Amino acid sequence: MLYPYYGFYGFDTGYLIVVLVALALGGLTQAYIRSTYRKWSQVDAHVPGTGADVARRMLDEGGASQVGITRVAGTLTDHYDPRDNRLHLSDDNYRGASVASVAVACHEAGHAVQAARGFWFYRLRTALVPAVNFAQGSWTLILLLGVVLNFAGLVQAAIVLFAVSVVFQLVTLPVEIDASRRAVAYLSARGSGLDEKGAREVLVAAALTYVAGALTSIVQLLYLLGRYGGRGEE
Numbered sequence: 709m710l711y712p713y714y715g716f717y718g719f720d721t722g723y724l725i726v727v728l729v730a731l732a733l734g735g736l737t738q739a740y741i742r743s744t745y746r747k748w749s750q751v752d753a754h755v756p757g758t759g760a761d762v763a764r765r766m767l768d769e770g771g772a773s774q775v776g777i778t779r780v781a782g783t784l785t786d787h788y789d790p791r792d793n794r795l796h797l798s799d800d801n802y803r804g805a806s807v808a809s810v811a812v813a814c815h816e817a818g819h820a821v822q823a824a825r826g827f828w829f830y831r832l833r834t835a836l837v838p839a840v841n842f843a844q845g846s847w848t849l850i851l852l853l854g855v856v857l858n859f860a861g862l863v864q865a866a867i868v869l870f871a872v873s874v875v876f877q878l879v880t881l882p883v884e885i886d887a888s889r890r891a892v893a894y895l896s897a898r899g900s901g902l903d904e905k906g907a908r909e910v911l912v913a914a915a916l917t918y919v920a921g922a923l924t925s926i927v928q929l930l931y932l933l934g935r936y937g938g939r940g941e942e
């Protein structure tokens with residue numbers, strides 16, 4: 709995200725507004741996902757077993773039976789890690805049998821199924837990870853150097869690096885939406901008494917955080933282009 713970097717821009721009203729809007733948007737989407745999650749944590753899913761059990765069945769039926777499931781501390785810390793090929797489910801979702809628990813667990817199983825089946829956007833996103841790590845770790849320093857040394861080439865390189873992370877965030881969106889689509893499809897086919905609307909609501913709320921992050925980055929990229937694009941000086 710962008711707030712660690714605003715110091716580099718000095719007293720810049722335009723950038724301050726970008727940062728404030730980003731913080732507000734981030735805060736709102738976080739509050740929304742937490743309240744939606746809390747609401748549907750209290751509603752039983754009417755699907756046999758816990759989040760971990762349902763995810764296990766979805767993995768097995770989706771051609772990802774070699775994927776393991778472990779618990780991880782925290783709330784909404786759930787993720788699929790391709791490095792150890794495991795779903796890491798938060799305690800509440802691992803043990804819980806609510807609409808929220810099974811929806812989140814199946815969303816993560818959806819990522820593992822994407823990996824097992826070679827879903828195109830998932831593969832593209834994975835291929836971008838090393839470049840994104842480099843870009844995110846270096847673009848602010850390169851921008852700072854470019855501005856201080858008044859060297860347009862460095863400033864442009866920094867903007868290209870930032871654009872790489874924007875592309876990554878955009879590629880992440882179809883990956884997230886597809887994982888949720890797989891989760892809802894699985895649950896609605898198997899859970900006769902499941903409140904499908906609840907599962908959808910939880911997963912849409914989770915996706916909104918990615919949408920907000922991507923929008924914020926696009927605005928930041930436009931700001932960088934407007935301020936530094938093609939000039940390399942203030």
Ligand SMILES: [Zn+2]
Binds near residue numbers: 815816884887
């Ligand atoms: Zn996801």
